[in-house]
Amino acid sequence: MTEDLVPSLGRWRLWEQFALRGAGFPADGVLRLAPPGLAEAADKFGAGEPLDGPEWTGFARLFADAAVATAHTLQDIARTPAFREAVAWQNRPVLASGIAPFLRWTPSADSRSSMPRQREELVAHYWQRFCVKNDTIGFFGPVGWGRWDSATRAVAVDPGAGLIAESTVYWATWGIDALAKTLDADPDLREWIAPRRVPFLILDGDRVRVPGRRAQPVSAPTAAVLARCDGVRPAREIAAELPGTDVPAVLADLVARRWVVWHLELPADTHPDRALRAWLETVGAPEPRRRGLAALDRLERGRAQVAAARDVDALVAALTGLEHDFTELTATAAVREKSASTAPCRALVYSDTRRSATARLGPAMLEALRPLRLLMDSAAWLTAELAATVREETGRVHDRLAAEGPVDLASFWFACLPVLHGAARARAAELQGEFARRWQHILAAPPDARRVTVTSDGIETAVRERFPATGDAWTAARYLSPDVLIAADGTDAVERGDFALVLGELHLAANTLGASLFTHQHPDVDELLRLTDRDHPGPRLMPLLPKEHRSRLSARVRHTLVRPQDRQVALADFAADPARTIRSADATVENRAGDLVVRLPDGSSFPALDVFSHVLTTLSMDLFQLLPTADHTPRVTLDRLVVARETWRLPAADAEFAEEKDEARRFVRARRWRTRLGLPRYVFVVSPTESRPFYVDFDSPVYVTILAKALRRLARKDPQGTAVFTEMLPTPEQSWLTDAENRRYTSELRFVAFDTSAGYPE
Numbered sequence: 001m002t003e004d005l006v007p008s009l010g011r012w013r014l015w016e017q018f019a020l021r022g023a024g025f026p027a028d029g030v031l032r033l034a035p036p037g038l039a040e041a042a043d044k045f046g047a048g049e050p051l052d053g054p055e056w057t058g059f060a061r062l063f064a065d066a067a068v069a070t071a072h073t074l075q076d077i078a079r080t081p082a083f084r085e086a087v088a089w090q091n092r093p094v095l096a097s098g099i100a101p102f103l104r105w106t107p108s109a110d111s112r113s114s115m116p117r118q119r120e121e122l123v124a125h126y127w128q129r130f131c132v133k134n135d136t137i138g139f140f141g142p143v144g145w146g147r148w149d150s151a152t153r154a155v156a157v158d159p160g161a162g163l164i165a166e167s168t169v170y171w172a173t174w175g176i177d178a179l180a181k182t183l184d185a186d187p188d189l190r191e192w193i194a195p196r197r198v199p200f201l202i203l204d205g206d207r208v209r210v211p212g213r214r215a216q217p218v219s220a221p222t223a224a225v226l227a228r229c230d231g232v233r234p235a236r237e238i239a240a241e242l243p244g245t246d247v248p249a250v251l252a253d254l255v256a257r258r259w260v261v262w263h264l265e266l267p268a269d270t271h272p273d274r275a276l277r278a279w280l281e282t283v284g285a286p287e288p289r290r291r292g293l294a295a296l297d298r299l300e301r302g303r304a305q306v307a308a309a310r311d312v313d314a315l316v317a318a319l320t321g322l323e324h325d326f327t328e329l330t331a332t333a334a335v336r337e338k339s340a341s342t343a344p345c346r347a348l349v350y351s352d353t354r355r356s357a358t359a360r361l362g363p364a365m366l367e368a369l370r371p372l373r374l375l376m377d378s379a380a381w382l383t384a385e386l387a388a389t390v391r392e393e394t395g396r397v398h399d400r401l402a403a404e405g406p407v408d409l410a411s412f413w414f415a416c417l418p419v420l421h422g423a424a425r426a427r428a429a430e431l432q433g434e435f436a437r438r439w440q441h442i443l444a445a446p447p448d449a450r451r452v453t454v455t456s457d458g459i460e461t462a463v464r465e466r467f468p469a470t471g472d473a474w475t476a477a478r479y480l481s482p483d484v485l486i487a488a489d490g491t492d493a494v495e496r497g498d499f500a501l502v503l504g505e506l507h508l509a510a511n512t513l514g515a516s517l518f519t520h521q522h523p524d525v526d527e528l529l530r531l532t533d534r535d536h537p538g539p540r541l542m543p544l545l546p547k548e549h550r551s552r553l554s555a556r557v558r559h560t561l562v563r564p565q566d567r568q569v570a571l572a573d574f575a576a577d578p579a580r581t582i583r584s585a586d587a588t589v590e591n592r593a594g595d596l597v598v599r600l601p602d603g604s605s606f607p608a609l610d611v612f613s614h615v616l617t618t619l620s621m622d623l624f625q626l627l628p629t630a631d632h633t634p635r636v637t638l639d640r641l642v643v644a645r646e647t648w649r650l651p652a653a654d655a656e657f658a659e660e661k662d663e664a665r666r667f668v669r670a671r672r673w674r675t676r677l678g679l680p681r682y683v684f685v686v687s688p689t690e691s692r693p694f695y696v697d698f699d700s701p702v703y704v705t706i707l708a709k710a711l712r713r714l715a716r717k718d719p720q721g722t723a724v725f726t727e728m729l730p731t732p733e734q735s736w737l738t739d740a741e742n743r744r745y746t747s748e749l750r751f752v753a754f755d756t757s758a759g760y761p762e
């Protein structure tokens with residue numbers, strides 16, 4: 001048995017485990033949509049050359065034939081069961097409204113009217129996502145795993161059997177919450193629900209205080225009920241303890257005052273159905289319990305049928321049946337409307353899978369990753385500087401509150417909100433700009449450079465000077481999560497040393513492998529918890545978060561590496577397990593030798609900055625930007641690690657080809673535009689009008705059309721709007737990850753790096 005590496009990059013210790021993120025369809029799938037020879041034929045019409053005459057007529061005929069052939073190829077793709085299944089998970093109505101009529105159509109030059117072309121683009125758009133986007137969801141974005149191994153020189157892959165090792169269908173939290181709300185309305189169940197005080201309410205004898213308001217006297221019966229609203233005792237038990245009090249009436253008044261929450265709440269969890277079942281089992285009334293369990297069992301049978309579906313037709317039928325049952329039981333729409341206030345998961349259930357392939361990395365790969373050390377050291381400067389600002393501003397808040405007496409955490413938290421949404425946010429924006437300017441000075445890239453190559457040794461002194469170690473940050477900021485891609489023609493090329501590394505993103509202040517979507521696809525989650533124990537031998541204080549919030553928070557991305565010894569503090573009205581949660585009103589904030597600490601009721605204390613950790617991580621996670629924003633920034637290579645891809649920011653209104661209605665002319669003019677600007681064949685495009693980045697191959701007419709439409713939408717919405725074009729690196733031909741049939745997939749390695757330097761309290 002080989003001995004695993006414990007890899008380190010300076011002060012940063014890497015976890016021995018890393019995630020292998022990748023697409024679920026082979027990378028070369030997108031190349032099927034680039035007709036052979038068409039790009040070369042188009043390029044014969046040089047800049048300024050008229051697009052007419054006999055030669056143009058011949059090209060137009062060639063283009064029309066290629067368009068029909070591409071339509072047939074797209075139909076072959078759309079007919080593939082795996083493609084249709086992936087679309088069913090993403091947007092099931094599209095199968096009937098877009099895919100089915102597209103497959104009934106017979107492509108020909110005369111029949112390619114507007115609607116068939118739109119359906120071609122629909123299929124091509126999904127196809128690029130499934131083939132070249134390293135999304136992590138379902139079998140079309142399975143979670144793979146790997147480890148460091150001293151017996152491996154650089155990289156090795158065990159493809160396993162098939163693409164998927166394991167697949168699980170999970171409930172979206174909101175769906176089970178909807179059932180809980182329905183059960184909550186059942187009067188026979190309501191008395192079994194435990195009311196609880198909101199976490200920021202302070203009860204002192206017969207007086208009640210909430211942050212920012214004067215204390216209010218309450219009656220003795222009200223105080224007695226409030227004291228028993230602990231989230232553990234059901235309402236019927238409180239009524240039994242206070243026989244002379246109309247407990248339901250008092251509770252209704254307390255709910256109206258927003259001092260108490262009295263409804264069926266489920267903890268934020270990957271398995272909300274289990275929590276609901278556990279609560280129903282506590283209900284002592286047989287018939288109400290039976291009704292509740294029957295409703296949950298009905299939905300669970302539907303979820304099981306979805307999980308058991310083995311083809312797309314069975315999947316569609318199972319999803320349809322589940323949605324019917326859900327709506328019948330809850331009188332709630334089975335798919336949420338897309339809005340800025342909802343988390344990404346809009347369907348009732350989602351599927352996450354574990355990839356069969358596993359990878360091993362060895363000492364040669366660790367050596368190639370050495371440049372990451374300087375990048376991570378500079379990133380630590382970002383979080384330390386942000387922490388210094390928040391520490392100073394919240395210190396002033398505490399001084400003001402402490403002048404009137406002891407400071408409870410609830411009052412401190414609410415008083416600090418203007419800091420978090422004001423000074424902290426402004427400082428984060430300043431730091432991002434300053435960070436990029438400092439790196440620009442270090443790299444000293446010549447104006448108009450397209451390639452900048454530097455060595456770690458050559459810039460290390462400058463990095464130390466520009467990004468000095470200025471202090472510690474919050475506990476979560478000890479983690480960085482870099483995404484690294486390998487550009488190579490297979491693992492043999494990597495072993496020969498014929499490869500390059502590419503930094504995708506560097507996520508600050510977060511162990512992103514702690515998210516549910518990763519941990520629940522790991523074959524041994526206890527191993528991840530042991531790595532967490534090594535990083536944090538003692539308990540951590542962690543703010544309790546809402547179940548979901550826009551794109552940043554949902555059940556899939558919720559941090560799940562929370563251990564029994566870790567303490568969670570409820571700052572606002574968020575559902576939790578009362579036995580493991582401290583109310584903010586029950587904790588105090590103290591100044592100890594110039595450092596603010598939170599003292600819990602048991603006497604333990606933690607850095608006060610950790611209370612703001614989620615907000616601070618949200619502010620800092622995407623701050624890492626190596627170069628200032630400009631119309632063009634070069635590819636930057638540090639040793640053999642590409643740390644910034646070449647990027648263009650281009651006005652949509654200047655892309656004249658986008659307005660061209662004739663497909664053949666649009667294709668030629670797009671290629672002229674691309675040549676003039678020096679864009680590579682493959683790019684990813686980010687536009688304010690598009691929901692996510694999308695892939696473009698300038699050799700593919702259908703992807704040029706998708707680009708043209710996106711640019712038109714942007715130009716019409718904002719005549720000054722710009723789209724960001726970033727070179728695709730690695731390209732589809734540089735995919736090294738293979739399956740058992742030797743098909744290649746795009747992929748990236750997500751590492752966890754932990755700061756072992758002194759200065760952080762444990």
